[in-house]
Amino acid sequence: NAGVTQTPKFRILKIGQSMTLQCTQDMNHNYMYWYRQDPGMGLKLIYYSVGAGITDKGEVPNGYNVSRSTTEDFPLRLELAAPSQTSVYFCASSRGENTIYFGEGSWLTVV
């Protein structure tokens, strides 16, 4: 049972480039989330999804897009990368009113 798996673990992007962070979970959780964590700070919600085909904005959605075509996968797309998007990104999943499980994180640097 792998839990929440996200790739890549590390990535360096140039300003203006685009990329997709992949996230998949094998726990059959309906709810999935993307958070970002800036150095020395807490986690802020970027986007979330309550099921396949349904997504919604969180606290800091600007510059990102998501899709949820299956229960298992919830990729995060960065369009036109900016230095302000340098952060650690965590994908997470849950059954709703229960424990939220995090992936191992993706370290992204935009230069």
Added chain:
Amino acid sequence: GENVEQHPSTLSVQEGDSAVIKCTYSDSASNYFPWYKQELGKRPQLIIDIRSNVGEKKDQRIAVTLNKTAKHFSLHITETQPEDSAVYFCAALTGGGADGLTFGKGTHLIIQP
């Protein structure tokens, strides 16, 4: 939306002493309050959680208390050990969980030998 405040931002205690971290929340509809431990370069890991129908919960050296009236909850770690050194985050969940957790800004706990 929900707002979670966490104090202190840094806490240094002697090994063997107790540590207390406090959080307040703003939305009275919040009903689930987990605590996560995050070691450097690692993902947040759940260490204990409490629901709004419970006032206190213990798990070995760790306990959490919740005061719904005052809208605050606290993490208590007794007999601290070097491996307790980490950043601890409190969080609150409102409603059915669709909006995800709202996190505090974290407390860096340092255990002095």
